[in-house]
Amino acid sequence: MRLHAGWISPEDQRALVSGLRSVIAAAPLFAPLTGWGKPMSVRMTSAGRFGWYSDRKGYRYIDRHPSGSAWPPIPDRALEVWRALAGSARDPECCLINWYGPEARMGLHQDRDEADFTEPVLSISLGDDGLFRVGNIDRGGPSESVWLRSGDVLVMEGASRLLHHGIDRIAAGTSTLLERPGRINLTLRVVT
Numbered sequence: 001m002r003l004h005a006g007w008i009s010p011e012d013q014r015a016l017v018s019g020l021r022s023v024i025a026a027a028p029l030f031a032p033l034t035g036w037g038k039p040m041s042v043r044m045t046s047a048g049r050f051g052w053y054s055d056r057k058g059y060r061y062i063d064r065h066p067s068g069s070a071w072p073p074i075p076d077r078a079l080e081v082w083r084a085l086a087g088s089a090r091d092p093e094c095c096l097i098n099w100y101g102p103e104a105r106m107g108l109h110q111d112r113d114e115a116d117f118t119e120p121v122l123s124i125s126l127g128d129d130g131l132f133r134v135g136n137i138d139r140g141g142p143s144e145s146v147w148l149r150s151g152d153v154l155v156m157e158g159a160s161r162l163l164h165h166g167i168d169r170i171a172a173g174t175s176t177l178l179e180r181p182g183r184i185n186l187t188l189r190v191v192t
């Protein structure tokens with residue numbers, strides 16, 4: 001994994017957040033259901049050709065917001081980060097927006113709903129710090145943790161692409177970027 005700590009300047013972080021306001025206005029945040037039918041604590045929406053979705057039928061990409069509207073375009077500022085750091089010849093087809101309130105968390109998972117695992121997944125953290133845990137390709141075994149802070153960019157590629165990872169907790173109040181306590185994580189991916 002590659003962690004570019006503090007790669008995005010405070011000014012560019014603010015520009016990213018304002019781009020997200022128009023995405024969320026067009027494609028409101030919702031709480032996807034886990035395979036067990038329980039709503040996730042993280043609220044999500046997407047931009048791009050595809051959006052990530054989950055319900056009792058499982059995890060997948062869909063080409064419309066659950067309301068039926070097309071997903072809005074990926075904000076230019078996010079595309080610029082991908083083009084600078086992803087090391088991919090392709091542009092991302094999905095920008096998943098994850099919103100964590102102070103109590104939200106994300107269980108250990110693999111990002112494996114995409115067609116081509118030689119393409120990286122790039123994430124941008126904004127707002128309060130989040131404790132990111134990374135484990136192994138198989139479930140279980142030792143893990144390591146790192147705090148992801150506002151402006152950090154993380155790239156999972158190559159041998160790290162399918163490692164289990166998740167967010168154990170948010171440290172509310174560690175950033176003043178957002179209007180309320182919480183954290184936003186953007187993940188950009190090539191889907192097809």
Ligand code: MD6
Nearest residue numbers: 111121122123154156167185
């Ligand atoms: C998060 N991140 O930081 C959750 N996935 O809130 C992810 O699930 C993730 O940061 C793939 C690549 C990078 C990530």
Ligand code: FE
Nearest residue numbers: 109110111165
């Ligand atoms: Fe992930």
